[in-house]
Structures are given as C-alpha cells and as structure tokens.
Amino acid sequence: MQLPSGYGSHPPNYSAPSGHYSQVPNKAAASHLDNQYRASYYPTYYSAPAQNVMTPPVGTSVLNTQESQQLYNKTPPHTGGSAEGPIQGAISSASYLHTSAQQSYSAFGNHYSTSVSSSVASQGFPLNSDHYTMPVVSSAVYPNVSYSAAAGSVYGQAFTSQSLPAVGQFKETNTFSSQSTSVPHSLQQHVPVGYNTTLSTVSSAQSVQDNLCRNLAGSVAKVNNQINAGGIDSSQPVHPVSQSVLFTKPGAGTAVSSAVISSVRTPAPSLSSQPRSSPSVTQSPELALQEAIDSSSTTSSASPVLNNYDALEGGGYPEARSVTSSPVPAPSVPQTSKASKPFGYGYPTLQPGYQNAAPPTPVQPSNSGHHPGFQHYPQQYPGVNQLSSSLGGLSLQHSQQPESLRPVNLTQDRNILPVSSVPAPVPNLNSDLRKLNCSPDSFRCTLTNIPQTQALLNKAKLPLGLLLHPFRDLTQLPVITSSTIVRCRSCRTYINPFVSFIDQRRWKCNLCYRVNDVPEEFMYNPLTRSYGEPHKRPEVQNSTVEFIASSDYMLRPPQPAVYLFVLDVSHNAVEAGYLTIVCQSLLENLDKLPGDSRTRIGFITFDSTVQFYNLQEGLSQPQMLIVSDIDDIFLPTPDSLLVNLHESKELIKDLLNALPNMFTNTRETHSALGPALQAAFKLMSPTGGRISVFQTQLPSLGAGLLHSREDPNQRSSTKVVQHLGPATDFYKKLALDCSGQQTAVDLFLLSSQYSDLASLACMSKYSAGCIYYYPSFHRSHNPAQAEKLQKDLKRYLTRKIGFEAVMRIRCTKGLSIHTFHGNFFVRSTDLLSLANVNPDAGFAVQMSIEESLTDTSLVCFQTALLYTSSKGERRIRVHTLCLPVVSSLADVYAGADVQAVVCLLANMAVDRSVSSSLSDARDALVNAVVDSLAAYMSTASNLQQSMLIAPNSLKLFPLYILALLKQKAFRTGMSTRLDDRVYAMCQMKSQPLVHLMKMIHPNLYRIDKLIDESTIHVNDRVVPQPPLQKLSAEKLTREGAFLMDCGSIFYIWIGKNCDNNFIKDVLGYPNYASVPQKMTQLPEVDALSSERTRSFISWLRDSRPLSPVLQVIKDENPAKTDFFQHLIEDRTEAAFSYYEFLLNIQQQICK
C-alpha cells in the first residue's frame, strides 16, 4: 500500500539499530516532556469558552485526517453488524497486549509519580507475526501472566494475590491487581514526575522549539525521567496513605521509602533503552516535527521494551525489583521484535488477522480458582467462532439461570449476610469486555443489566443511576501524554476500550455511534513500537486512564495550590481548644501539603472582628491586621495575606506556634462568620483554591447571621422534623460565588450546641467542598473527638487535591441524567463544576431512559474529570463503564446491585426529606422495597404468594433499607439532634459507596477467637478473616469480644465474661474489671492473639483513607448505646426489628 511520504518515513526511525539511546544526552531529552506540556502552557491568553473541553483537536490532527482519508478513500465503509466483527477481534487480540501502569499513589499520596509500563506479547498478533519474531520464551510465558493478572485485576478477590503459584518473576506481576487489565512488563516511565521536576526548576519556553524538532526525544526523556523520578521521589515527603486497593503486594500499600525506589529504579533506564531505535538523522524539518509529535505519544504511553520484567515492577514495588531487576540480564529478547515495525503493512488483511488472533494456547490462569465469579479464560474464549460472529463483542452470555436470580425466602432464611464483604455484581458481559471494564470501586451502576425501555425500568421499580468515586486514590493508573487526545467529533467522548474499530483508520463512538477517523498519531502504538494497531493503545486497553491535557483544556494557566484557613477564635472556640490541634497538625503537615513551588497559604481568624495576618517574606514576625468594620469588609493588604509557603515558611511556623495562645483570654463571644467568609472569598477570587473554615458556634454577627431553629423538645418527635433546609440563602450565594472563582469551602464544625449545620453546610455543598462535624468537641473532655479531628486533619491536609475541576458524565444515546447528588454546582445538563475535587468525594446520578435501547446491546457511561493537579498540571481522568442491555424483567433483577441501589435511594431520600418531609422520605424508602419485591414476585409465577421472596441479588435489600431507616438521618422517635441528622444527610450525599455502606450497615466481627479463623497473608502479615456477624444482639455473647467497623469508628465491645486471656493479651489488662472506661488504643502485647487482632484492625484500616478511631466499650459502659444503636436488626422502642420489618413488607405486598 502506498503511504504518504510523511508517513512512510517513520519506520526507519523505529527500526534503526538499537543501543543508540544511551548515547543521547539525557538532559536534552528530559526536557522534552515538560516542554511538550509547557508549549501549551504558556500561551498567555486563553479565550476559549468554558466548553472548550470540547474544542476539536487542531493542528496535527488535521494533517492526519487528511492522510487517513487518502489512505482509505477506497475502502468501502463498513456498516452496522458487520462492523462489529472487528472489535471482537480487536479486543481479543488486544488482550494479549497489556498495558499496565502503576501509580504509586499509595506511597506518595499527593504527587503523581506514575509509571506506565507495557509490552507486547507478540504471539497474540498474527497480524504482525511475521515481523515480530518473538522468542519462544517470552511468548510462552506472557499469556500466562496476562491472564492471571487480568483475572486478578478486574474483580480480583485478590486475597489470593500473594499465594499465586505464578511463574517465576511474574508472581509479582499478579499482585498489581487493581482495576485495569494489566500485565506490566518492560519499561515504565514517570512522566508526570519528570514533568514536575522540570517545572519546578522552571526551564524556559525556549526549549519548546528545539524540542519539537528533536526526534524521539520523548522516549529518551523517559529514560531520563526515571532517573529524575527517583530523585524526585526521594525529595518528596513520603507519608503513608492507606491505599484503596486492599490487596497489594508487600510494599505497595505501605509507604515505601523513596530512597529505595530511586536506587532500585535507576538500573531500569539502561536496560530499557537498549532495544530502542534511534532517530534517523536526515529528515526534513516537517517530518521531524511530525516525528516529534509521534515521539511525544511514545513518551506518553510507554515504550516497547519487552524484556525488562523487572523494570515494570519498579513503581511501587521496590522489593520486587531489588530482587529481580539487577540480576536479570537485560537480555536481548526484545531486540528482534522491537525493530521491525510493520512498515507499510497492508491493512486490508485486517480481518483474517483478527480472526487468527484466537489464543494459541491460553495458559490456565494460575489464580483462577480463586475467582468464582470470573470464569476461566479458556472457557470464555470460544476462539474463531465467536470472533466471526457478527455480534462480536456484543454477544452476551445466556448460559444458565444466574445465581443472582435464585429465589430467597427472606422470612425463613435468616443467614443472608455473606461471609465476607458483599461483592459488587459483575456485569454479564463477555470476558474480554468484562476484563476491560471499569472497577466497581470507581464506577457502579445500580442495575448492571440496563433495561431496554423506560417502561421496563418502571416495571422493575428499582432506581437507575450511577455511583461514582472518580478521584479515588489509585495504585495503578495509566497516564497518557499525547499531543492529541482522541475524542469523538460529535459527542466529545474520549476514546475508550468499548469503541469499535471499523477498520484501522476509523472508529465508531460507543456513545453516539458516530464514525470517527483515527488520527495519524494514534496509529502508532508506543507500547509495542508498532504502527497500525490503534486498538492496542493504552487508551483502548484501559477503562480508567488519565490524560495530560493540553492548553485546549485550560481557560487560564493552571492555578497554583492555594490554601486559606479561616479560624474561629471566639471564646467558645478557645474554650474547646481546637486551635492547638489544628495548628499542630498544620505544623506537622506543612511540608506535605500538596503543591509545588507556587503553593500559597494564608490565615484569617475571626470573632466579632476579622483578623488578617501579614506574612510577607522579610517581616521579622507575623503581623496581625484587625478589621472591625464587618458590614463592609475589605482586605487591608491584599498582596501580603496569601503568601508563598516556601518563602515565608518561618513566619508561618511562628504564626502557627503563636496562634493557640494568642486568644486565650478573649471574652468575645460573638462570631462574625459571614464577613470572614466574604473576606476569604475576596482574598481567594484572583486565584481560586481551598478555604478551610473552622467554626464552633452559630454565626451571630454581620451578614449570614443565623438564629437557633432547633426545638430540643422536638428531637425525638415522630412527626415532623423541620428545618432540614437552609435558613438563608447567604451561604448558598457565597458558595456559588466561590465556585465561580474556583474556590471550594470546606467546613469543620466543632460545636457543642446547635449551630444550624443545615444553613452552614450550603457553603460547602455548592462549592464542592467537604463537611466535617465534631459534635460536642472538646480537646480534653472528649478525647475521642479530638483524636478524630487530628486524624481527619492529617488526611485532609495531605490527601491529593484537584483544583478548578469539571466533571462531565456522558452516556449512550437514549439515556439521560436527570438528577445529581453530591457536593458541586451543576453548570449545565451534564457538567458538574467542582472547584476542588478530593479523593474522598463520591457522587451519584439518577438516570432515565429517554429512548428505547432496542437497537443496541451495550450501553456505556463515561465520566471525564478535568482538573489541575497540585503540581499545576491539567489532567483528565476518564472512567468508562460498559453494561449490557436486557429486555426481560428477570434479567433486570439478576443484575441489580443492591448496595448501589441502597446508596442511590439514600441520596434520593435525603432530597425528599429536605424538599418534602422526613416521613415522606421514610415512606418512599419502604415503598421502594415493597414495590420492587412485589414486582419481582409477580414475575416469578411459580412462587407462593404467601412467602416473601426476593431474588438473590436483592436479598439484602430489606435489611439495608431497615438500616437506612435507623440511620441518624432518617430515624424518628429517637432523640436525634438536628445537626447530627443534617450531618448524616450531608454524608449520604457526598460519601462514596464504600464508605457509605459501612455507615449504613456496619460490619460486625467476633474477635476473641481470631487464632482459629482462616487467614490471608498481606504484606507478610497474617490477617485473620473472621466471618461477618449479623447486626443483632443475639450474636453478642457475654463470653466474647466483638469488633464493629462503622467506617469512621471502630467499636470493640467486651462481654462481661470475656475470656481473661483475651483481655490480658489483647487489651493488656489483668481482668475485665480493670479495663478503663475510655480506651482508644490496643497495646502491643507479645502474644499471638494480640498480634492477630492488631493485624486484623490495621488491615481494616489500611483499606480506607480515613484512619478510624478505635473505642473499647465495656458492657456496662454508658457509651454502649453508641454501639447498640448500630445493631439494626434488633427492635427498638421506635423501630421494627428486621423480622417485623419483613412481615410489614409482606403485609403491604399482599395488600
């Protein structure tokens, strides 16, 4: 096939002899990356409108389009069903290529040290097989790895990951199990880190040009970046951030000393660089430019080195590397494969090529036995037949009656709780798509089988919606730097694993079905260093990816990290003593605040006046400026109130040390919160950033003053609960102003009396902030709350943060979003404006089916979160979820995700109780169960109507709804303070599913016999796995000790007759009587039971970002009501027991 000249000249580059790379000066190469970015970074004026997220790619892509048209103008357009064929092939063959990237978020909470590692197993590519002469060794081994890793990764019950009997070094690979299908091999890069390095040293834009002319600098840059990364890593503050992936390799989760990483990582570049080709020297400038662009994408996604098994583990897995990396002789395996790139290869042979792609001999996944929900690869892989079927990837499995539909008689079956945590249902997709699908931790749908029509959805009586946790901490995330981000031209969807490639040059959008051209740049696959395999690019191999965005995605240059603390210093606040904790935490974490050299910080305090602090560099001590004119607040010295953190660090430290004692003798009881917030807004509006407000009482002066609305006598009323909504629109308006200026307000409310959280919360709700509430906070009288504040602050200050973010949720044509839940401002029908985004924020959306989905068998949802990282990079994190469409009611029930349903219902109920009334909301919750179970029972005709039957997938539904009704947010009849209630509602709206479920239905474990329990091994520790207990007092025995995991707090309940050995070994006291009333820590006793208990608790803790507070409760402790209120299956004076609730439901169904 004839190629345009600009195009045909690439290959020589890639096939040039290897080994040159090591000679390319590293320094020059390194600058490539950042310049790539900076080029787009420096244009001074960004006139694009807000929607310019959607601006079509310009520049090179135009050229590419033309070329591709040229190439393909004779190709008959594929249409409809026949077009589906290739995708199956594409996916199946692509499954051999696993891109993997580990992002060591877990180790470095706030900076993005990301590594993308990849390789190709050539055997899967018959298309290219003549070119890729892959040595037998690698091809034989790779498939094995890829399957097991993939299996482990997507839905990995990766308890197993440690004990995998995988082959040799690949054992480590499997432990990457997180979300993306991945076989990490070969090289990894630390793109962002490299970028950041140079950003901070501020290399000038001058190098942009010469960089553009430099060929393939990118790949070298990578080599260099790794070195840089090492250096950077060690300079970064390392703090332990508990990672959200439970099951990781030793070392991955725990904070790894960065020094180790860097030292170990260093060998990688030299190994990896060997196989690379060097740029051809003689090129016309134009070509060179093109080349540079291509190379940039190289940089981005990875490099094609095949052999460095060790290198890929580099990121977060230093131990693994230290074992394997140095000894592995960098050998030569890939040399052959890399060089020959399919130069001018004829695409018309595509079809046969795909068909051949059936796996030669899929090796049994080594860990498959541990994944009951995940069928074995070979079985799922019918080979050529399936590929050639016209439905291709869209064919669903209709094998047998799924387990999720098995009828469960709720009134008889008392043990419905699973042994361990409730797993998310796996969408009924074929294995390839299933593997590629987004992790349920980030993206969940209430119905994993989407009903075909709204009528069917209405019949099912279940809500349809998505639960998102888009910014959660990931241990593994492919980061892509590419000059053009490939998106659909009409709906602007990002290219994702579920698009179909009609041929090599065109892809069909899976959301709007438009056929798009594949840009020239996308044709080159940096992973394999091969050309013409767009379906193997990392974007198409991972459903969660992150792009480094160009200037098209900016309205203004990325903002620096700016933090402003607004502190209440009235008498009430000083009395509570929170200032000491806040200042102490800030002092400790000052160096760990996410940010770069531009980070700015400021402080405002307020009582009846507003005090500002001049921290300008050069002052001998901080200067306090008091503004008493609170009706017309102004900034006394606008320039010196927000100062550079690094330049004024000493002054800031002085201030933080002095602040707790500055107001000790204050007699000021008033609080002018409103004016202080107005001042804060004025201060922040030029840049945007984060305002953290600490408030201890009802604001009583100036704008936004509030009055007490709570009637204490109504606290336990069963009738009307009033004042759940805000009293004034001041805070809402302020929040919207802030949101417009990219400022988020986070509220810490530490009060002992009513503070009208319902009104105050608005300032965070609509500015995408977060809310923390510490009822009856006192530093010395209430140590548990003090400890909680301390822990929360540590997480709050050091966690990742994204600034000036927007999130767009797209879905397949026919579906539409009608309600959003969470903290944000909805800017347009599908665009959420998030001034800040943090890893602990969850969102929910409700969807409706506008048009019938009869002509499609798959629907997709895509969220794209565009944000500025704390290092000043514009990034886009894209999650894509793919779900099947079903036409029968039974299938809809089979795919119901009960946890997601309950969380969405909780969100809806909060809305309902604010807009209508609490009792309406409660009724709606009960009706949700009644209606859906009634609808289910009417479909299953063979069931006896006298019993209460639920499908297996919904068997926990009534239990969870009952739990919800007994939540502080919705309970009636029990004394509940209004602020507590409102706070619980705020949490329901803004917490991600994992945290919310713990809050709704805590986990109860018996821990006095942990030695006998089955165990798993995590990080070389033995972690016992006690079974979940029902939340009922009948399970509590006086002889036992129980641990209740409520998400943010752990209760340990000790029975009266608890074994003395347990008390002695675990609690460190001789007998039950001597255990103190307030105990918040377990001592380290050298006994097996103590060790097991502690390892179990720390294992529970590691799995969540917030380190929960531990509280030991004795049976006669007054605090035991806190514990017992969580036993939701029991009867209380005001609420049903679980059994009564079931009977009640049954009654209503029969009615």
Place this chain on the structure above:
Amino acid sequence: FLTEILIFQLLKVHLIMMLPSYFLIITLSDLECDYINARSCCSKLNKWVVPEVIGHAVVTVLMLISLHWFIFLLNLPVATWNIYRYIMVPSGNMGVFDPTEIHNRGQLKSHMKEAMIKLGFHLLCFFMYLYSCPIRA
C-alpha cells in the same frame, strides 16, 4: 366606556405579560443548550417573578371590580398559581428559579412546560380581549 378602556388596558397588559413568558422560554432553552450559566439564567429570571405576580394579581382584581366574571375566573387559577409558587419558595433558595436545583429532578423541563402553558394562556386572553372589544364597542 369604562369596560372598553379596561379591556384595552388589558390587551396591553397581556401583551406585556407575554414578554416574561417569552423571555422565560428563550432563557431556559439557552440554559438547556448550555449557552448561559445557570447562575446568570436564574438571576435574570428571578427578577421577572415579582412583577409578573403583581401584574397578574392586579389584572385579576380589576376584573373582579369591573364584574367581568368570566375573565376573572379565567385569570384566577393562573394568578393563584403564580402567588403560590412565589410563596412556597424555601427560605434557603434564591428565588423561584434556583441555580443549584434547576438541573435536578427535571426542573428545567417543568419550568419550560409551565412557560409554554402561560404563553398559550396569554395568547388566548389576548385574542379573546381583542375580539371582545369591537362587540362591546
């Protein structure tokens, strides 16, 4: 004679009152297409709520005074709805149109529908008055 003047005035009033509805439809569809910000859209629309309520109430009362029972009864439900809507705004909201809620629960659509109905109503009234004029004159 009084009636004629009144009817004539009414014509004008309804013409004027059609403007808010028309304006409402345009602004809401702008919002739907993402041409304007929810914040500015709502502040624009909220400005018109009170004049509309007052205008309609005055017209209705005038009808009652001049004993035009039919027209009064025609106007009454609309006027009542306007007043009800205005009174029922929760204390924390920024008016009938709240930027934080307008995209939720299909509010945009219901506002749109309401604006359409009102526009139809005003048109109907306009022509009714227009043709009732010569007959009476």
